[in-house]
Structure formats: C-alpha cells, structure tokens
Amino acid sequence: MEKAIVTKDLTKRFGDFIATDAITFEVERGEIFGFLGANGAGKTTAMRMLCGLLKPSSGQATVAGYDIFTQTDRVKKNIGYMSQKFSLYEDLTVRENIRFYGGIYGLGRRQIKLKTEQLLEKLQITREADQLVSSLPLGWKQKLAFSIAILHDPSIVFLDEPTGGVDPITRRQFWDLIYEAAHQQVTVFVTTHYMDEAEYCDRISMMVDGRIKALDTPRRLKAQFGADSMNGVFLQLARQQNISNQ
C-alpha cells in the first residue's frame, strides 16, 4: 500500500541557517506519527513544507502520494490541519465554523448539513450548536477543532501541539478521537514538545537541531535509551547532543 508521507533528504535553508537538515522518514497510512523536538528544533519548518506552505531547498517528499514541490494544490486538498494557537473562529458559532470550513474545502451544501449533524451528535454538542465558540470550554474547542480538521475526509491530518493545558480526562477524550480517526485509516501527524503526549503515538521521531536523532516506537525508544518515559528519552538525547557539541 502507498505510504502517507515519504521524505528523502528534505532540507530547508534560511540563508546560512539550516532549519531542517536532510530529514528522511516514511509514515504509513493510518499511523499516528509523533514529530517531537524542542522549540526551534525545526519541527514547524518541516511541517510547513509537508503542508505545501514552504518550498524545500532540496530533497524530495510526497504527501498522500503528491509531490510537495510541484503538486502543492493537490497536497492541500488532501490534508487537514489543526493548531492549538488558531483553529476556530471564536466569534462564529459552532455551526458557522463547521459550515465555513466545509465551504473552503468545497463540500456541497447538503453534504455539509449531513456532516454537521453527524459531528454535533458525535461530540454531543447538538444543544450548543448555535453558541459562539468563545463560550465553549477549552477541551470542547479542541475536540471540535479536530473534528472540523477531518471534516473533508483528508487522508492525512497535521496536528500542531494539539492538547496543551486541558485536564487529563478531556485530553484522553481528545486522544480517543485521534485513535478513532487513525482506525479509519486517517494518518495523524502530531508535532509537539510535550513529551508525555508523545507516549500516545505509534511511532515517534525526535528532532534535534534540524536533524532526526531517533525514530521508533515509544516502547523501543525507551528500551534503547534505558528511560522509563519519553521525557527521559529526550533528556538522554539532549545530553548526547551536548557532549557532541563540546
């Protein structure tokens, strides 16, 4: 079966600065792929290239089977995107947000109507459908934002630090949604610097200074670095990096 994401030596330079340095990895369909690293490690740059927002300096990559150099329009049609910083319009109602995003992805009116009802039902927010998004609790907003990001049935959804700051139960409900989407063969690409969030991914890549320093399942990474959490793995990696810098 075709891979969801394939990159080979993908590189982005900003002047002298190399933001991502020849990264190579593959993501399977239906996989939850964690893309980890500290702030400034190059996660955002890599993700922007994969979303077709930024032209790579060199290397190759396909997303959902489309070339990110030449077919950015196709790429954009086949991906969903959610970020913690911005995803929903706070001054629109739940229903208006759904209609808006359905509209920009070219869904028909009847389809939007049908999907809206399904989505409201699934999140159990039918009663709040005509409330402004700003009045919803943070956890609900996140779940709604994710559901909207996959409204147009993309084959890949990019999540940029999706679950900061919510309570542990809400956070798990959010991850339940992610598992469900992955189960339906949606590939989930999560960038985060919250290491505990990484534990929920199928596989994880750890970026340090523009390069992928480790890539495996959480279990094997923990075994490899002799750590009991992803936090420990990260600390080990950072220590290695410091030693090699000196």
Place this chain on the structure above:
Amino acid sequence: MQPIVINSICKQFGKLSALNNVSFTVEEGELFGLIGPDGAGKSTLFRILTTLLLADKGSASVMGLDVVKDYKRIRRSVGYMPGRFSLYQDLSVEENLAFFATIFNTTVAANYDLVRDIYVQIEPFKKRPAGKLSGGMKQKLALCCALIHKPSVLFPDEPTTGVDPVSRKEFWEMLQRLKQKGITILVSTPYMDEAVLCDRIALIQKGALMDIDTPQGIIQRFRQPLWAVSADRRYELMEDVNKYPDTASSYAFGEHLHVTLKSGEAGEAALKQHLSRHRGLSVERTQAGIEDCFMFLMQEQNQ
C-alpha cells in the same frame, strides 16, 4: 508563622466561579505545588495572594500580612513570576535584571548570591534582548528578576509550561536549591508528572481543591487495584475494554490503558479471559500515579 495561609477564598468572574472555597496553608521553607489544568483557578489564586486581585469572600495572608490591608508590605517581600512571560522583550537580559533590582530598591550586586547559580547560565547572552531568548532562557531570566530583591516567599505561576524537558528539569532543580536557601515556594503546574517534585501538593480543578497532601499520601489514598493493559491493536482493545460491563474506568496512558474494575481485584481473571482474543495482550497490576488520582478525583467531583 506559616508564610501562606488561605482561608475559604471564593472568587467569581461573572457567572464563572474561578475559586470556590479554597483553603490551605504552606509551611515555612516548603515547596508547595498547585496542580491542575488551564482554567482550574491557579493563576487567580496566585493573583489574590500577590495582592493583584481581591477575593470575593474569605481571607488570606502572606508572611503574616493580610493580602487586602497590608498589600503594600506584601508587595515588597514576595517574588512573583506570572504565567505569561512578563519581562520587557526589547530590553536586554542585564537591563531587565537591573531594572527590576532598581524598582525593588536594591541592586543586582547586593543580592547576586541568590541568583548567581541561575544567572551564570544566561550570562553569555546578557546583551541579547529578552524577546530573542529561547523559552527555557526566558524562564531563567524571569526567575532571576523575581528573586533579585530576596523575597521570602516565591510565587512562580506555571513556570514550566511550554518549555522543553531539559529546561523543565533544570528549572525544578533551581527551585529545589532555592528551597534549601529557606525560601518558601508556591508553584503551579499543569504537568502531573511534576507533582512528585513538590513537598506537598494541592490538586485543583474547576476552582475547587480536590485533595491536599504529600504526593505519596495522595497516591496511597488511591485504593482501587489498577491494571495496565496493552495489546498490538490498541483501538480494538480500547473499544473492547470500554464495552466490558465490569470496567469502572479506562484511560489511555501512553501505550497502555489504565483500567479499574467494579469488582476490583476479584475481576482480574475474568478481564483477562474477556480480552484473551487480542494479540500481544498484556494485563498487569500497576501502581497509580498522580494523574490516575487526579482523574479519579475529577470523576468523584463530577458526580
């Protein structure tokens, strides 16, 4: 004298109850953690204690001084580090530090001992504008600025949010060292795994305290047997466990599910039997963590 005494504090913002009858005390030289998610009321409580907000009901004192009547004296003797990075982004590292030293009527030199350990780490960047520092560096600078007048009580509000694991670890080590120097610290965090680094913690959710104790004490109160369940196909396993009638709770914890049963210990065999068709199945008893306790208490609160 107990450095922080909080007595039935209530605070309402419009319809939202930000704090609901919160009471606890912090002992001298203690590192006390306020643990809870965004919107639990942590920052509101910090602002009441640092005299920036008035409570609707209840009373509180810091260093034996009333937060309402003696607010001017409290302001002189506490160090406050707001949740958002609140230094001057266009001033350099050393300018920020010198500025905050001066407005507290002191000098960097006079209290350099206290901040030396921290300041040396950011000293190489002292000419850089604060806005151009990395997240971890910013927090170190903010801590220096909050300490420069030698406060007897320190209030770091979510100092490790959005900071990488290495900086988080370093930050907690700094707090431990400050504690050893006799500074009382009330710190807040949304990260449950940081709870064990505190002497005592209070779990807060929706403006109400759910429990106060040492981290061990809270964990020991979690009496239900807890199993860590995993299998190759996680989603099917999740669905199966959720549908299982004896399941009391089931939460994903990384690659495992943490499961409690209504029948408790007696139900283990039946659970294993029920899930036996899953490939790679593993059902093991496990020790609860603060996060398990937090979720358990949340469920109780909701009922």
Place this chain on the structure above:
Amino acid sequence: MRQFPAFVKKEFYHIFRDRRTLLILFGMPVVQIILFGYAITNEIRHAEIAVLDQANDYYSNRLVNKIGASGYFKITRALRNEREIEEAFRNGSIKVALVLPKNFGYDFYHGRKAPVQLLTDASDPNSASTLLNYATAIINNYQQEMMGDQQLPLTIDVQPRMLYNPALKGVFMFVPGVMTLILMLVSAMMTSITITREKETGTMEILLVSPLSPGKIIVGKVVPYILLSFINALIILGLGVFLFGMPVKGSLLLLLMECGLFVLTALTLGILISTITASQQAAMMISMVGLLMPTMLLSGFVFPLESMPLPLRILANVFPAKWFIIILKDVMLKGSGLPGIWQPTAVLCGMTILFIALSVRNFKTRLA
C-alpha cells in the same frame, strides 16, 4: 530614590528601540506640516479665468490687466461670445469668467453704473466664494484708483483690511492646527498606548507587585513623552517660523509655556484613556476616533467653527484643541499677552486637573 530615574531610562529604551514609534514621533510632524503647508491649502493662486471683453476699450483693458497681474488669477482665454462661457466651464478649463459689457468704458467714465458680471463654478462652493471675494476686491480697488479724488457725495467707500493675516496666507491657519493635532496625537495616543502595552504584555502585573507606587509608574511612563512632545512643539514652531514665515508677535516664553500646558493636558487625557482600556488596539481606536477626529474637525482647524450649527459649536468647547488653537493664534498672530488669553489658558488648566482627578480615581492598584 533611584527607582524613578531607572524607570524613566527604561522608558527611553523602549522608545528608541522601536523604530515605528520614533518615526511617528518625529517623522510625522515634519511630513504633516509640509503637507499642510504646501499641498493642502485653501489659498488659491493662479485660478484660471476667462474674459469676455465686449467693450475692449481703455478702461476694460486696464481692468483685465489688473486682474491678470494680481497673482490670484491667470487669464487663460479671451472669449468671443456668451456661448463660449458655458463651454469653457463645461470642459473645466476655467474657474471664473468675467464679462464686461459693450459700453463699459463709456458708462464708467460718465459715472454711470457699469455692470460687471462675474461667473464662477460653484460646484466647489468654498473656492468659488473665495475667488469671488478676490475678484470683487480687485475690482473695487480698480474703481477707487480710477475715480481718484473725484469724491462722489453719496458713495460709501468700503475699505476692507485683513487683520493679522494681511496676505490671507493659509499657512497661518495651518501651523497652529497641525501643531495642535500633532501634540494631541503624540501626547495622548502615545501615552495611552505605552501604558496599555504594559498591561498587554503582563509587565504591569510585575510593576504593581513591586514597591513602586502606581503614581510613580504613571509619571515615570509619561515624563519621557512630555519631553518628546515638547521637542516636537519646538520643531513645528521652527518649521512654521523659518519655512513658512509664520510670525511670533507675542512673547516666545509665553508661547512655549502654553505649549507645555497643552502637552500636559493631552498627556493626562492619554493617561485617562489608558485607565479605561485594556489593549493597545482599544487605546489607539479611542485616541483616533475620540481625539483626532474632533481635533481635525471641531477645533476650527479645517472648518471654521463660526459656520457650524450651534450643537457642534457647543460640543467643540469640550475638546482641548479648540482652546489651544485660540491661544496659538492670539499669541503668534495678534501678539496677545497672558491677559489676552487667560480664558482659554484657564480652560486648559481646568481640563488637565479634571483628567488627572479622573485618572487617579480610575487607576487601580490591582488588576481588576
């Protein structure tokens, strides 16, 4: 007491490290005054005029020459018949048409009524009436010249004189206006923004928790702007005097003190705005809509207050701008001393005290 100087120093760092603020502070006054001084002026020079001289005699030729030599008009066309007047207006090549009847010279010489017809394009009524005034003045002047000593017993001799601004220079109107506008903008908007910025970035929280008293925080933030605004006032005055020949007939010291007073009024207004807003954006909106517009429109700067309906005239009294413009004009053009301008000065003082009182009442030693 080292707190305060340190605070002011910090404020200067903010200002000098923010290019945008600096540009607004010092670039804008220069640009505005030059813009208003040269480009946007209500003084009309070299307006195109067409003449239909049906008499074409000695007297009519002299009148036409006089009009052409005045500098206000430029004779672009000599028309042959009345139909061409309409056509010339239509294609927009002229602003005024002068029609001299057939017997103009004869009638004039024999002391009879010599009708002169002036036609203007009143689609722009302001310039139309200005042009008419200019033309009438020239014609009256011509008439007196020609009559010489011949005193007619029943002729009323009107001798208009433009006081204080004899050349009717628009610049004299605009320098005080622009000065008021810029001082208002810099002082009120900048202070309200700089204070709300501390609220927005969260630094206000730390300042409040420090032993600094709220009064000191505010004064510390405002002091640099008092200085900068005053420098601005000097720049504008300098430009007005040296570039546009604006006179300062009264005492320079008094003028500078009045500038200082107005700066203070505007600053306190800025503080007041900052106490009621939480974000820079809101502060900016209120300053723009609440201060700039009235300063432009209701101060007598662009539109004369006298021609406004009563409610607007009453409303104009509320804005400090109106009073400052009166002071500026009186001191600079009339050479008034303090006795002549004590009234508007007192109004500005009163406003300043009121704004301070309101700010103190509104300022919170806590966040909410």
